[in-house]
Every structure is written in structure tokens, then in C-alpha cells.
Amino acid sequence: MKKRLVVIGFIGSTLDFVGKGSKRWDRWRPTISLCHQPSLTIDRLELLHDMHSKRLVERTRDDLHLLSPNTEVRAHFNPLKNPWDFEEVYTSLHDFVRQYPFDPVNEEYLVHITTGTHVAQICWYLLTESRHIPGRLIQTSPAKQDDQPAAMGKYEIIDLDLTRYAKIAHRFKEEQAQTFAQLKAGIATQNPVFNQMIEQIEQIAGKSRAPILLTGPTGAGKSFLAKQIFQLKQQRQRLSGKLIAVNCATLRGDSAMPALFGHIKGSFTGALQNRPGLLKAADGGVLFLDEIGELGLDEQAMLLKAIEEKRFYPFGSDHETTSDFQLIAGTNRDLLSEVAAGRFREDLLARINLWSYELPGLAQRKEDIAPNLAFELARVSQELGEQVRFHTEAKQRYLAFATHPSAKWLGNFREFGASITRMATLAEQGRITERIVETEVTRMQKQWHRPTTDLASIYLKDAAEALDEFDRIQLNGVLRVCESAGSLSDAGRQLFAVSRTQKKQANDADRLKKYLAKFGLDWERIHPSI
Structure with missing residues (x-):
């Protein structure tokens, strides 16, 4: 048995309104043209309308009865205060769709997107693409052929099944892979924890402006990842400002407040002119506060206000200034322990802990040492201005040492990069030999086995x-x-x-x-x- 054809859409308060006289039959009306198509037999037409279009719906129903007497027309009152408000329109249509008695076994559905505001068209698209509406889209337009009645127009059915478009799907996958590569700086990692973290960061980078907290040991790559996140957001045009990066360990004592929040002339000895401060410099961009746990409690309190209200007082000023920035914070400390010890504000931690990611150290990512070796060697070669390579035996020896369970990598990627830099600098005619590797291995082993009297490490x-x-x-x-x-x-x-x-x-x-x-x-x- 052939399925009944049902079309759902808004009455066109502008396009469907062409007057009451007989000449209206010579004019193209999108809703009327649906039943003018020889190849479409519409069994039911569901028309949504507001209070101002009630009479237009009645006139359209009468005209449709003359044109297509077997088409049932149902009117649905849809009161919208602002048809250009996305949230209001989507909520209204979503509620309509949820209560509508769809019967896809016996009925086929088309959603008419020619009528209604552009916001309504987008909402119809989203609800159909997400399969809240089990149908396809239909678009009508005036006819262009001279031998075709102007009132008839033409139509096109739009299929939203993207799986049919292999090229589009392939392009989406390529763009996603490029994003992952950008966040990982082109290093192919096999670590599942790191890969999962990068995948989620890629998702939120294009949507959220909430603070991001990067934790992990020193040298794990927090600063580098913050820079990559900024560049990704910049590429997606989610930012208009700059990346301002600062290590909070360098902001101590009386200098911390003016450096972060700015100061006015004469607010303290040496303040010879107004300074905007780091938060103001990050307006419209990203503020990366590395080692945020080093900030004093007073600075933490002002930072919390600046994050929540986008307003703060420069040091020595009675007038607030504004800055709309996204915060990325980094720390190698356990901030929960710092809160318990009274050294970090609990409310600030709660505010910056919405998106929290712990970067694994190099010792936990030893499967990635080989690809990182190639990456670091390429970086150092560019800095030195010459191509540097390992002898085969030398590379095997270094990788065996670097991936051994006893390898501590206390300084993580920073220490690893320094190790590669030393060997590349000492390379003989651009070649890292076994002798150079053995010297480096000895150096690293001695560094990792300092006696316990090294109280600084304790x-x-x-x-x-x-x-x-x-x-x-x-x-x-x-x-x-x-x-x-x-x-x-x-x-x-x-x-x-x-x-x-x-x-x-x-x-x-x-x-x-x-x-x-x-x-x-x-x-x-x-x-x-x-």
C-alpha cells in the first residue's frame, strides 16, 4: 500500500499573501504551489501560523480545497513573540514535533522550508537532520520557464543523509584529523589517555569559553598545549584578541597585583604612568596563567571576580575596567591539597575546574618517545640551521635507554628536548654517533640518581x-x-x-x-x- 504524503510547514505571511482577487491565481504562492505539482499528491498539509495569519490560513485552505480537494489542511496555532529568536523558535518547534503523532510506517513526511523566517528554516533543518522529524526537506520556488504557469513554480526535495555523500564525509574526517595533529603539534601519539584528552579538547575549543585547567608535572607540555588551543580557537575565528602567557611563579609579593590587573600612575613608588596589566592585554583572547597555584590569596580573589564578572579594579584605581578573556590555567600542584592547606581559594578552584585535564608525564607515555624523538630532532635541526640525523646503531641505543623502565624523565618533555638538543649540537657533520649517545646516557643516569641529600628534589x-x-x-x-x-x-x-x-x-x-x-x-x- 502506498504511503500517505504529509507536508509540514509555516504559512508564508509575506509570500502566501497576494491579495483576495482572482489575480491571486496568477501569482506564485509557495504553499499553494505544493499542491500544484503534478508529481506530488499531498494527502495532508500541516500549517503552522500565528494570530496575525489566521485569516490567511483560512483563505489558503479554501484555495487549496479548490485546487486539490483531496488534500486535508490542518491549522496549528503557533504563538511566537519573536520569530527571530532562535531559542524561542527552536523550543516551540521542538515541542510541536514531540507531541506530533508521526506514523512513518504508513506516512511519508516532507518539511516545507520556503516559508517562515530564516531562523525557522534553520530549526526545521536541525530537527529533521537529527531525526526528530522522520522525513526530508522540500523547497519551492517560482518557475522560470515561459511555458509553465507562474503559479505552479517548482520544487526540490533535499535529502539530509550525509552518508550518501562520501566526499563530504571524507572531508569532515580529514579536518578532524588535522585538528588533532595541530593540538598534538603533528606528533602521532599512541597513548590512549592523551588521545582521548585531545579529542575532547578539540570538541570544546570551538564551543566553550569556560576556563580550562591543565594539570601535570613540570615539563609535561602544559604551556605548549595552551598555545595550540589558542591557535585552534583563532583558526575557527572564536577569538579576536591575543594569547597572553605568564608564569605566576614570577609574580610574587607587591609586584603581582599591578602586573596582573594593571595600575594607575602614582599608585606606588615607580608607577610613573598608567599600565593596563596582563588581564586587560588578554581582552578578547586567551590568558594563560601557568603555575596558578603560586598566586597569593588576594590575587586569587580578584582573579575570581574578573573571571565571573569580566570586571576588576586596576591597582590604586577607584574605577573598574573590563576584559573579556578565556582563562587557561596550568599547575603542577594538587590544588585540592592546596585548598585544604588554605593556600588556594576553594571558590576559585570550583570556577576553573569545569574542564580539567591531567597531562601524563613522559614516563607514562614511553610509547610516544620514538615519534617525539623525530619531532624534537626536526625542531633542533631547524634551530641549528643544518640537518641532523642519528646513526642507526646510535638511535637504537638511545631509544632502548629512553624507553627502559628505569628511565625516570623527571623533567618530562622539557628534559627530553634538552637531551636531544645536546646531542644534536655535538653531532659530528650532522650525525649523532654512538659515542655521543653514550655520553648523554651517562649524563642522564647521573642526573636521575642524585643522592637523597638533594633536599630541593625532596x-x-x-x-x-x-x-x-x-x-x-x-x-x-x-x-x-x-x-x-x-x-x-x-x-x-x-x-x-x-x-x-x-x-x-x-x-x-x-x-x-x-x-x-x-x-x-x-x-x-x-x-x-x-
Whole structure:
């Protein structure tokens, strides 16, 4: 048995309205033209209308009865306050579709998209493409042939089954693959955790402007990934501003507030002119705050207001300024532990933790060391201005060392990149030999097996790998004194025994406290029971 044909659509308050006289039959009317088509036998026409189109629907029904007496016309009152409001139109049509008694076994459905606002046409498309409406789209238009009645017009049925269009589907897959490659900087990874993370970031980068939190050990690639996210959003024209990146570990003491939020002239000694600050510089773009856990509580409070309200006060100013930026935050600290210790605001963590991603360290991605090796070698070759390659045996030796279970990679990709840079720089005529690899292996093994007296590694953990040897030696000496001292003041007196005699007021405890704070340390962390 042949299925009944049902057409659903709006009455055209402009296109269907051509007057009441007999000349209306000489004019093209999209709804009337549906029943003018010899190849279409419409059994039922569902017409949606508002209060102003009620009489037009009645006149159209009468004309359709004359033209196609077997076509049943049903009118549906659809009150829209604003037919150009996407949310209102979609909600209204969605409700209509949900309650409509579709019977696809016995009926075939066409959705007429010629009438109604452009917003309505888009909504019809979305509801049909998503299969909320089990049918296809139909579009009518005036006839162009002179031998064809003007009132008849023509029609085209649009099939939304994209699986039929292999080229389009293939193009979508290619674009998605290019996006993944961009976020991974072209490195083919086999790590399932990293791949899943990149796939979700690709999805939200084009939709959401909510904060993104990147966690993971130092050198895992948080800064690099933040840059790639920015470039992806820029490519999709989701941004109009710049990427402003700052390491919060460099924003300490009195300089942090003015640097972040700006300041006005004369607000403090040395403020010779107004400065907009980093948040204002990121207006319309992305603000990447690496090591956000290093910010003080006052700066955290102002940052929370700036994220939520897009408004803040520059340092020393009574007038608010605005900045609409997307925040990407990075940290190697456990922020939940920092909240428990009172060093990080719980409300700020809740605000920036909507999209949170933990980057695995290199030790957890050893299957990716080989492709990363090629990537890093190409990068260093470009920097050096010459092509550098491994001898076959040298490459095998280095990969065996780098992927061995005992390989710690404490500094992660930063440490790995430094290792490749050293070997490429020492390469003989652009070739990395086994001798160069053995020297590097020895160096790395010695670095990974420092004695436990390296207190900097004990207290700073992965962050210690970013220290210069000069700072490491000095910090180890300070920590040894602190561990043996009975109080902060006692440790300060020992450390500043000479210089304190040259000061009118020797504030040893304050000097030591500020020194430890440079590395994110405090006395309570060294002596938790005191």
C-alpha cells in the first residue's frame, strides 16, 4: 500500500499573501504551489501560523480545497513573540514535533522550508537532520520557464543523509584529523589517555569559553598545549584578541597585583604612568596563567571576580575596567591539597575546574618517545640551521635507554628536548654517533640518581628539575640549616650571621621567609609539627 504524503510547514505571511482577487491565481504562492505539482499528491498539509495569519490560513485552505480537494489542511496555532529568536523558535518547534503523532510506517513526511523566517528554516533543518522529524526537506520556488504557469513554480526535495555523500564525509574526517595533529603539534601519539584528552579538547575549543585547567608535572607540555588551543580557537575565528602567557611563579609579593590587573600612575613608588596589566592585554583572547597555584590569596580573589564578572579594579584605581578573556590555567600542584592547606581559594578552584585535564608525564607515555624523538630532532635541526640525523646503531641505543623502565624523565618533555638538543649540537657533520649517545646516557643516569641529600628534589619534587644548578646548591644549603634549626628566627640568624650585623634592624625571619616563598616553600612545610 502506498504511503500517505504529509507536508509540514509555516504559512508564508509575506509570500502566501497576494491579495483576495482572482489575480491571486496568477501569482506564485509557495504553499499553494505544493499542491500544484503534478508529481506530488499531498494527502495532508500541516500549517503552522500565528494570530496575525489566521485569516490567511483560512483563505489558503479554501484555495487549496479548490485546487486539490483531496488534500486535508490542518491549522496549528503557533504563538511566537519573536520569530527571530532562535531559542524561542527552536523550543516551540521542538515541542510541536514531540507531541506530533508521526506514523512513518504508513506516512511519508516532507518539511516545507520556503516559508517562515530564516531562523525557522534553520530549526526545521536541525530537527529533521537529527531525526526528530522522520522525513526530508522540500523547497519551492517560482518557475522560470515561459511555458509553465507562474503559479505552479517548482520544487526540490533535499535529502539530509550525509552518508550518501562520501566526499563530504571524507572531508569532515580529514579536518578532524588535522585538528588533532595541530593540538598534538603533528606528533602521532599512541597513548590512549592523551588521545582521548585531545579529542575532547578539540570538541570544546570551538564551543566553550569556560576556563580550562591543565594539570601535570613540570615539563609535561602544559604551556605548549595552551598555545595550540589558542591557535585552534583563532583558526575557527572564536577569538579576536591575543594569547597572553605568564608564569605566576614570577609574580610574587607587591609586584603581582599591578602586573596582573594593571595600575594607575602614582599608585606606588615607580608607577610613573598608567599600565593596563596582563588581564586587560588578554581582552578578547586567551590568558594563560601557568603555575596558578603560586598566586597569593588576594590575587586569587580578584582573579575570581574578573573571571565571573569580566570586571576588576586596576591597582590604586577607584574605577573598574573590563576584559573579556578565556582563562587557561596550568599547575603542577594538587590544588585540592592546596585548598585544604588554605593556600588556594576553594571558590576559585570550583570556577576553573569545569574542564580539567591531567597531562601524563613522559614516563607514562614511553610509547610516544620514538615519534617525539623525530619531532624534537626536526625542531633542533631547524634551530641549528643544518640537518641532523642519528646513526642507526646510535638511535637504537638511545631509544632502548629512553624507553627502559628505569628511565625516570623527571623533567618530562622539557628534559627530553634538552637531551636531544645536546646531542644534536655535538653531532659530528650532522650525525649523532654512538659515542655521543653514550655520553648523554651517562649524563642522564647521573642526573636521575642524585643522592637523597638533594633536599630541593625532596621538597619541590618535579619542580626541582627547572632549577639552575646554582639555585639548587644554594637552596639545598638553606634547607639543611632550616631542618636543623629550632625556629624560623633561629635559622635566619644562622644564615644571615654576617649581613645582619650591618643592618639597623635585622629581620632575619622575614628575609628567610621571603627566600623560601620564591620556591613555593614555607616554614610549616619544613617543620609541619611546629
